[in-house]
Amino acid sequence: MDDVPGAPSNDLSWGNVGLAFSFILFDDICSRTFGLGVDSSLVTAAVRCVVQLSLVALVLQKVFEANNPWAVAGIAFLLNLMGTTETVVNKAKRRYDHMFPSVLVAMLGSTIPVSIIGIRFAMSVDPFWKPEQYIPVVGMLCGATISGVVVAINYILKEIYENKDKVEMYLAFGATRLEACKPIATDALRLALTPNINQMSVLGIIAIPGMMTGAILGGASVQQAARLQMVIMFMISSCTALSSIVTTIFALSVVVDQDHRVRTDRIDVRPHAVYRARNWAVERVVGGLKVVGSRIAGAFGGKKDDGESRENERLLG
Template sequence: MDPGAGDSSTHLTWGNVGLAFSFILLDGILSTSFGLGVGSSLLTAAVRCVVQLSVVALILQKVFETNNPWAVAGMACLLNLMGTAETVINKSKKRYDYMFPSVLFAMLGSTIPVSIIGIRFAMDVQPFWKPEQYIPVVGMLCGATISGIVVSVSYVLKEVYDNRDKVEMYLAFGASRFEACKPIARDALRLALTPNINQMSVIGIIAIPGMMTGAILGGSSVEQAARLQMVIMFMISSCTALSSIVTTILALGVVVDNEHRVRSDRIDTRPHAVYRARNWLVGKVVGAVEGAASSVVGGAKRLLGRHDSEDAGSDERTRLLG
């Protein structure tokens, strides 16, 4: 493929983005028509997608221009930090104590080593920290890792919180916390890894993935794009497995303590503190607005009442004088 043709075919403007956004509007209309209740979430996610990609494009442009390994390392840590926040704050309905540091540790401990080894040896890139190579790969690994962590941790917390009797029965019969939690951990990891297995089983024949498509559009041969996609998929699977295993073990270690007791008090089912603070702030603002509006309405009613009484008194005086 001619590089110039690839560049011209991928020159997009905000008009192209707006046209593609009309597909989201169509989905929102269908959601409203069928009463699915996901229209607002879909629109919010689309707006977040536009804002986040625009911001990251500006940041990545600067990082690519500097070509500094410390800037690349900072960007990789920032991606993992934001992925952790997304996992804990937005994706998890239940959380356990010290979930944020444990998820961050699992993500850093999986995405960084896997990306370094995979890019340096499997992709044969020297140096491995080339920004245009390293940062996109880390971003893909973080995105896949989030899904695995959310699935595994959500299942663990659901089982321990909603079906704690099963675990307590094992513990009451003398099982250690490892033995009592082993079935939960096994099922959680199976659920976390199933999407990756399904994706690898249909890739290429049924679905052509985005990384391969991007490489082809960028001018690479189809054979090289296919091999690159193989490497990326194997890195994603390894990263998801490592992070899911670590977070599952850490979560079970917190909710079932070293004295073999189920600690439901360490599981928080409330909305995250960020959303509780937001709801409190919104409530205060709404209350202040309602109070100001009621004061204005009350003042207007009193003013109108005074005018009505003055008009009534004037009419009475006119009648008496007449």
């Protein structure tokens, strides 16, 4: 590895990771100093990053060594499943009925075909399922897809829930649900694709992206690394667009039914059930601890009172 141009001269240890973690601590101090309120989120995200990447490294090492297409397919499905969970549970501010399966279908229907076609033909990898090629690409596609899907869904549900009068007015004048929801869908898709467009417009001049940097550190020529980054960015753009379109159609078909009625009752504005269950469990545990503490305090207090009463009786006697 030391002979590869541009590669790190030494292997990285946990000490290096710990040193880099000081950057997160600096962000934490800034947040506390200026009252930004993101200090706990920063530390939590950093810890999640360490744990998740450590687990992924262990799993991927086994998959790379096995070189089994079914193992690669399982990892690809798992990445999409975890991406769907992150979208529905953590990222979405509002949810609609049957959101989880619809988002999962949208992600699988975009990341899998785009990755297969892109890796096999655009990247000229044969077979396309080589673990060291396919899994990292699917991971990048899932990460980019989550952002687009979240932006689209949050905008659609916000508009339908808070400004449903606009849609109902179109419906009252005889518009179909497709015609009434078209402006919302157009704006949602535009917002979902804007970050990807902005990112592509600054690559190479202002920013050197991660895939290109990784390829250069891995020993590839700068020209090959640049072309690889172009292919990846175009795949991400297509994947984001496809998944955003599918989720937009699913969401609008649920919140505006076949009878052309706006169904805000199908939009859940509460925290996700996972967080509600967590809060309930925490309240139960805290309540139980308070009860136990009060009983212990009462027991000790009772003994003290009994001792004082006996001492008073002795003095009076």
